[in-house]
Amino acid sequence: MREKKDPRATYGEALLAVAEKNDRVLAISADSSSGSGMTPFRNRFPGRHIEFGIMEQGILGFASGLATVGWIPFVAAIAPFVTARPFEMFRNDLGYMKQNVKIVGRNAGLTYSDLGATHQSLDDVAILRTIPGLVVVCPGDPVEIRLAVEAAAAHEGPLYLRIGAPPIPVLHAPDVPFQLGKGITVMDGSDVTIISTGTALWRAFDACVMLHKKGISARLVSMHTLKPLDRDLVCDAARGTGAIVTVEEHYLIGGLGSAVAEVIACEPCPAARLAMIGVGDQFASNGPYDELLGLYGLRAEQIVQKVEAFLRSPAEDALAARASKGSR
Amino acid sequence: MTGLSSDETARLRDAALQMRQNIVRMVRAGGGGHAGGALSCTDIVASLYFSVLRVDPANPLWPGRDRLILSAGHKCMALYAALAQRGFFDEKLLETYGSLNSRLPGHPVMSKIPGVEANTGALGHGLSIAGGIAMGLKLRGLTAKVYVIMGDGELAEGSNWEAAAAASHHTLDNLVVFVDRNGLQISGETRGVMNYEPIAQRWTAFGWSARQIDGHDFSQIIEAARQTPFETGKPSVVIATTIKSKGLSFAEGRMEYHYWKPKADELSRAERDLGMAADDSKRRK
Numbered sequence: 247m248r249e250k251k252d253p254r255a256t257y258g259e260a261l262l263a264v265a266e267k268n269d270r271v272l273a274i275s276a277d278s279s280s281g282s283g284m285t286p287f288r289n290r291f292p293g294r295h296i297e298f299g300i301m302e303q304g305i306l307g308f309a310s311g312l313a314t315v316g317w318i319p320f321v322a323a324i325a326p327f328v329t330a331r332p333f334e335m336f337r338n339d340l341g342y343m344k345q346n347v348k349i350v351g352r353n354a355g356l357t358y359s360d361l362g363a364t365h366q367s368l369d370d371v372a373i374l375r376t377i378p379g380l381v382v383v384c385p386g387d388p389v390e391i392r393l394a395v396e397a398a399a400a401h402e403g404p405l406y407l408r409i410g411a412p413p414i415p416v417l418h419a420p421d422v423p424f425q426l427g428k429g430i431t432v433m434d435g436s437d438v439t440i441i442s443t444g445t446a447l448w449r450a451f452d453a454c455v456m457l458h459k460k461g462i463s464a465r466l467v468s469m470h471t472l473k474p475l476d477r478d479l480v481c482d483a484a485r486g487t488g489a490i491v492t493v494e495e496h497y498l499i500g501g502l503g504s505a506v507a508e509v510i511a512c513e514p515c516p517a518a519r520l521a522m523i524g525v526g527d528q529f530a531s532n533g534p535y536d537e538l539l540g541l542y543g544l545r546a547e548q549i550v551q552k553v554e555a556f557l558r559s560p561a562e563d564a565l566a567a568r569a570s571k572g573s574r
Numbered sequence: 575m576t577g578l579s580s581d582e583t584a585r586l587r588d589a590a591l592q593m594r595q596n597i598v599r600m601v602r603a604g605g606g607g608h609a610g611g612a613l614s615c616t617d618i619v620a621s622l623y624f625s626v627l628r629v630d631p632a633n634p635l636w637p638g639r640d641r642l643i644l645s646a647g648h649k650c651m652a653l654y655a656a657l658a659q660r661g662f663f664d665e666k667l668l669e670t671y672g673s674l675n676s677r678l679p680g681h682p683v684m685s686k687i688p689g690v691e692a693n694t695g696a697l698g699h700g701l702s703i704a705g706g707i708a709m710g711l712k713l714r715g716l717t718a719k720v721y722v723i724m725g726d727g728e729l730a731e732g733s734n735w736e737a738a739a740a741a742s743h744h745t746l747d748n749l750v751v752f753v754d755r756n757g758l759q760i761s762g763e764t765r766g767v768m769n770y771e772p773i774a775q776r777w778t779a780f781g782w783s784a785r786q787i788d789g790h791d792f793s794q795i796i797e798a799a800r801q802t803p804f805e806t807g808k809p810s811v812v813i814a815t816t817i818k819s820k821g822l823s824f825a826e827g828r829m830e831y832h833y834w835k836p837k838a839d840e841l842s843r844a845e846r847d848l849g850m851a852a853d854d855s856k857r858r859k
Contacts, residue, residue, distance in 0.1 A: 293713075296709070296744075298740055299739075299743075301736035301737075301739070303698075303732075303733040303736055304701075304705075304733055304736030304740055305702075305736075305740075307700075307701070307703045307705070307706060307733070308702050308703075308705050308706035308709065308737070309706060310692075310702070310703050310706055311702070311703040311704060311706020311707035311709065311710060312706040312707075312709060313706075313710075314703075314706070314707050314710065315637075315707055315710030315711055315713075315714060315716075316710070316714070317713065334696055335702070335733070338693060338695075338696055338699060339692075339693075339699055339702070339703055342683075342693045343684065343692065343693045344685070
């Protein structure tokens with residue numbers, strides 16, 4: 247069995263470790279501290295843990311003000327309540343003011359599966375990607391979460407960190423090279439590239455393993471930073487495999503798939519075919535997490551089927567697409 | 575009566591008059607602007623910048639400075655005038671108001687001009703930001719104060735009341751709000767659009783210490799500001815009754831001058847009202 251860890255606990259441990267070294271780091275709670283793994287921080291640094299209660303609009307403004315005076319606030323709460331709800335505060339008080347504030351959206355994607363669409367977060371990346379200068383990070387395993395928290399504290403400026411809730415397996419070595427804005431090639435391959443991110447990464451990983459067993463050489467990229475996007479790595483995938491499948495626990499509108507499409511649709515990126523796996527234009531349903539993922543094709547075996555079908559789809563179409571792009 | 579000397583009163587009256595003149599110059603340069611609210615809060619802003627705030631124009635980011643957050647960011651012409659007259663930047667820059675890429679946009683931007691402490695404009699943001707600054711100063715052991723200017727129409731924004739509750743819960747007695755209660759907003763009288771009365775009781779119910787003053791009386795403004803915190807451990811709010819478009823005879827107390835786009839002879843009437851030289855526009859160019 248692979249080692250699995252709770253992403254919220256992992257975040258909390260990483261934040262505590264960062265705070266031990268940097269006395270400007272604050273933990274900010276909207277009645278959300280214990281659910282965000284910040285109890286160890288509160289116990290260790292009670293004076294640097296600030297509780298606000300359930301006021302997610304005001305809390306972003308307070309974080310902005312705290313940053314103005316030199317503090318580095320980490321605000322962690324349920325993802326939709328610190329993204330969609332206070333979007334204008336995010337945009338103006340953090341983005342427009344270029345404040346050194348880190349917002350952590352937990353239970354992102356479908357991970358609040360049983361609580362329904364009010365608590366799921368399938369649009370956070372889409373709306374936040376529009377904020378100039380914001381860094382959007384979706385770490386995909388416990389190692390990436392720890393390294394992302396370290397990178398977030400070191401980065402000067404606003405940053406959004408998106409994590410889930412159910413335990414996720416460790417995929418990387420503890421010292422995997424990690425840099426904001428640079429994706430990680432987890433597995434090499436030449437037939438197709440699967441680009442995945444965040445909560446969806448480990449199922450994409452399992453799908454790649456299965457594809458290799460079936461004789462399909464699938465490359466796997468962990469695109470942990472969705473903004474700024476690693477355009478070079480996307481173009482490398484286009485050049486090297488000619489086919490890309492994106493896998494994300496997010497709406498197809500505006501998320502990882504859209505971001506990748508924005509790159510490969512434009513010169514000078516080489517032509518490539520693209521398929522996207524994610525949630526379509528609907529409010530998602532509710533139920534057990536794994537079964538809910540199954541409704542939207544996000545389980546590993548479904549990813550395998552989708553990739554196989556994609557690679558089998560008419561070659562003429564693909565050739566025509568390449569020819570028309572190549573002739574420009 | 576307070577101990578405000580006649581010299582200081584005269585100095586503030588001159589500074590405020592100059593600010594109003596500069597606001598008219600900005601409206602002339604830009605072809606329009608949110609003059610109504612800028613003119614109603616002018617005496618408050620003048621009192622703060624010329625008698626109260628510990629700021630250093632030569633070192634605008636001095637960590638120990640007092641801060642002023644203009645939550646009602648559309649009143650920015652008052653802020654720009656005060657900052658220029660206080661020496662944060664050259665007054666000639668005021669003439670760029672409304673031009674392409676001007677450093678003085680219709681709502682203030684901190685990266686564009688020294689002395690601006692927050693990018694306001696969307697209402698209901700300033701109090702939270704100011705609360706965070708006040709909290710951050712206390713955490714660092716600094717004694718500076720944070721002043722906020724809010725509009726009365728702005729009080730309808732729910733986010734303000736999140737901030738008000740948090741400020742009292744966290745005992746931010748270094749936070750001082752001036753409500754520029756000019757009684758008017760775009761659609762009419764503030765009480766009629768969305769009634770905020772009883773305004774002082776609303777704040778005190780949220781744990782603030784409140785005082786009501788005449789927002790055009792320098793003695794009352796200065797006395798209130800200097801006596802903050804009104805109660806130790808509580809944030810303070812000064813509800814300042816003002817007149818919208820104060821100083822312009824044809825516009826005072828009239829809702830249609832919320833955003834003033836001068837018609838016909840209005841600019842010259844404004845110049846006469848404020849004792850500006852007849853050739854002011856030529857002289858300035």
